[in-house]
Amino acid sequence: MFGINMNPYELLAAVFGLGAILTYLLGHFDRHLKTWLTLITLALATYIFLHLPNEYSLESPSLLFGIDKLSWLFGILTLGLGTIVAFALLAYPELSPNFYFMFILNIGASIFLLLSRDLVAFFLMWELMSWTIFAMILGDGGAERGRAATKYLVWSAIGAAFILFAFAILAKSTNSFEWSGIVAGISQMPSGWRVAAIALLIAGFAVKAAIMPMHTWVPDAYAESPHPFTAFLSGVLSKLGIYGIFLAFFVLSARFELVNMPKIFGTHIFGYILAWIGALTAFGASLIAIKQEHAKRLLAWSSISQLGYILFGFGIGSAIGIAGALFHAVSHALFKTLLFLILAGVIKRTGTDRMAELGGLIKKMPLSFIFAVVGGLALAGIPMTIGFPSKWLIYEAAIHQGFIFTTVLIFAASTAVFLYYYRFVFSIFLGELHANHQDVKEVPFPIWFSYILISIPIFWLGLFPGKAMQIFAEIAEQFDLPAVTNFTATTITTPLGSFNALIVGLVFFASFAFGLLLYFIGGRTRKVHQYDTFLAGEADEPVKLHYGQRFFYFLERELKPLYRISVEKIYQFVAEFTRFVADQVRKGFFCGNAQAYLYYMTIFIVILVFAIWRIKL
């Protein structure tokens, strides 16, 4: 290509690097040029990505790259959704060239993270991916954004530290920095270290995958990052954490001695714990999502909850569980990107994401409303969208495995999805239009076109899940994992029975259409405005009434004891304590009196004498 004798891997790196730099430099000249350059870069990168050879090794620093089905799947998600988000960015010419620079770098790092085949390359790309997110959250630097970005970076450093520590243990015990060498050597590792390494890896990746209790950065970071980028952050970048968990849990551990650990409900205890963490994350986060006042935070908690589903699927570890979790990773990536883009459009037009200040936008932004419903259907797992097969598989896996308590939690979480998503759609699009929003227009073309782009796979994979199942089966086969192999283009057969997604979808669509018909024929409605309030039959003095405010107050009241549990408080305590110690060290030790320092020196000599006295020479 281009007459240059370059390895496609190098070419891909060059495209990302040059694309980022060019976009940054030329982005200062024209408001739209930077987005077009980003799109060109991503298109080129996608082309090269689809034509990558299997392996590539860089001599020194010795890094190893390669592509397999798993990295292909996540890579396509990253590049595809990245391109769609970049397309939506056309409507945001006000974002600075710095942002575009970091965005391209971030996608590049994510792609090479997926392609990396040794620990050093993986960690390099992981860190690059992590701090570019920090730069984008920091963005134009409001006070809240600074705080959110700081919180994010500290959490990301904690995650990275876990990962680095685990990598070092693995490299030390297996004497290899390559994944293949580690997979080959891990069975000879002392089992304590092996479990520790895998647990650390999962904990480290859980930070990015927003699994409780490593999730506290998520609502802040999502709320403060640039609105279209939040879609990418939630849709794609959290999936890289899932990718990491997959590597740690299945590629490194599941096939080896860990299986010999005690089993609960047919799953080894490690997986059982993961399933519990996943279920609790799914349940807890959706409860918190219910009481959010800001739509962005609502979706952020919803993301945490959905990522909990994925971890739950991994924890079950059966053929259906793995397929369901991977499927849900794909489906969450798609519908959450869509939902965040819709929210970005709403914020662009109205300037707020506080649900109490919104309402009635259906009249002004009908397209956004329709796609919000589409996204909501997928989120709730309604047939004909991608959310149905993915959630269905996870439920089937849970039931088939006989996980009673966690299944209850998962179902409860699913109910909560209806509650908070109903609130989301209702308070933004339905009800009375807010006075300030009388002349709001539909979102601009790049944004609504990106809705359409994302909706295509949402429906297609929802009606024809076979194609996706094919890929998951290949991934499972590649890593010697149990796979669901019994499926056709529309039907998935599991030990619990089979379902045809197309037929279910069509039936559902028919009943939906019937309901709509009834609404149009027989519906008698009375339009009320927000000041139309009365009390005990008497017309009260007009008070603005909005359902968006404390929508589920009754639920909050009932669930009060649950809401009191907060890991955030523990972290705040740790932070406070660290600050206290820090002040003691700073003011007590570096006290400014030179003579005190002379005392330290004398005491230090005495300590040294005693220390050396004690140890054997």
Added chain:
Amino acid sequence: MNPEALGKVIFYGSSIALFLIGLYIILVKRNLIKLILGLTFIESGVNLFLVSIGYVWGRTAPILNKPELMETPSKLAVDPVPQALVLTAIVIGVAVTAMALAIAMLIYDKYGTLNISKIKELKW
């Protein structure tokens, strides 16, 4: 006790004494000038120690000004190396002391005090 051993005791003993006096001063006194004095005490103690290491009882200075010294210096003269070292160390010590006194003057100029516990503008 033979004179050689006695000499060693005196040399080492007084160097240790000098060192400890210096240490006492720098840990207890608060006046900058006294602290500097304490530092020079410690230095003198170390220098005396260094010289006494090279000293051999009954030998002469390693200056080759006599014919018998020129022939077998290693039998008649003391080890010259410590003396060279001490000369260097003394010069360095003088430089440090001068530096310290200059800074102490400056501090007195700016702060109006020589009490080290009051010179704490930079802290934390």
Added chain:
Amino acid sequence: MVSPILLIAVPLILAFSVPLWGLIHKKLEKFVPLIAFGFNTYLIFRLLPFALTERTISVVIANIKPPFGINLAVGPFGLFFALIIQLVALATAFYLLSYDPPEPSDKFYMLFILLVLGSTGMVLTGDIFNLFVFLEITSISAYALTAITKTGPAAEAGFKYLLLGSLGSTLVLLGIALIYGSLGTLNMAHIAHRISGMDSRLVVAAAILFIVGFGVEAEMLPLNGWVPDAYQAAPIPVVALLSGAVAKAGLYALARVLYTLIGMPNIIMLLLTFGILTMFAGELAALRQNDIRRLLAYSSIGQMGMIMLAFGAFGVNSVFGGVLQAFTHGITKALLFLVLGVMALHTGGATDMESLRGFGRKFPYWSMLFAVGVLSTLGLPPFAGFWSKLALIIGVIIDGHPTYAALALIATFIEVFYFARLLSVIYSSKLSPKLVERSIRNTTIPLLSATFLAAIIIAVGLYPNVFFDLGDSASRALLNRAHYIFSIIGHYLQSMGGV
């Protein structure tokens, strides 16, 4: 091969000729450091291929072969540190071109050159007494330079530094006296060869004295009270050298003495504990610091603690990480301080966080340089700090001290916290009222010198091969004690009939 003696001789001559240049034209003075360090950098690069081998050569002075006489023992480990010192010195000397030196300016430049000269001498010498002399040259120039602005805080900081530093170097002298009294030699290779025959109590005493003495310069935990004060009060170019040259030379001396001279693993491993304590003290003290200069000073203590930890792990992998970290820390801190110096020009000299709020909005390029330094310190790619921190942590774990590596990682959380806060303040959308549109001085020259350092950081980050090779041979050279002894006094030992 060019003679490494020139590394010391040429700056020495130039240093004392500064007043003469001043006689010709006052402006010429400021070019002298640049000439001296430019020449030295050239020499170092000529010597670099040599640093990639594992050999240590002795450069004989006055034609008396070791173990007698004075010699330079130029090996990969020393050259690696000399390289750090020279790069920082070169960038700083260039920065000086647009810097208003405190009066008397000729003395300032003279001391400046002597400071670098002393630390270069410390890392190249093969004679323990020479090590002491160079230590004193370095530290006396450093005391003087710290106090040179003649303000109250400068004098105070200088005095604190002097008290600790001179006491420390006196202890070093005492240690040398103990060794000479027992072994009768000052040549480091010779001492190393013979030390097994020395009374072990005396060896331990000497080791303690050396740890305390060099620990002052290396910013070790209870001995580093002077660090934040000196960093806060000294002129900015001097601060860059304090972390880039003095601390590194002190660290070199510590490592050289403990590894080559003493060579007792148990004593070396004490550095693990001190390193961790130093690291936590530095990072914790920095956590709530609002003055950026002091913050960077505390962060420097933390980083030095991390390097000490690596040296304490006593293994090739961790020492490899340690020398790489020493390199990146030297370059990065110099960059941060030089940029901070220019930042202060825009706020009328204030360096606290509130005065610099929103600096990044007005001066994107300067803040980018600062961000490069910060990100590299945090060990993020694609900057040099990534590789060094990675090598350090993995090295410490591979050499069998996972607990210490875990503690070091915990300390870095604190580091991430305050550096992230610093970045978010600098890139804040709210502007500090103190910020002015244009600085009082032209900032082109500082810009070039900071860009030079940032370019090193990025280049090493993107293409770390040479860096790895240098660090590899440096760490091997440090650990291969027998080889060091043999290269310096092999011929002598053979002539004595027995190795």
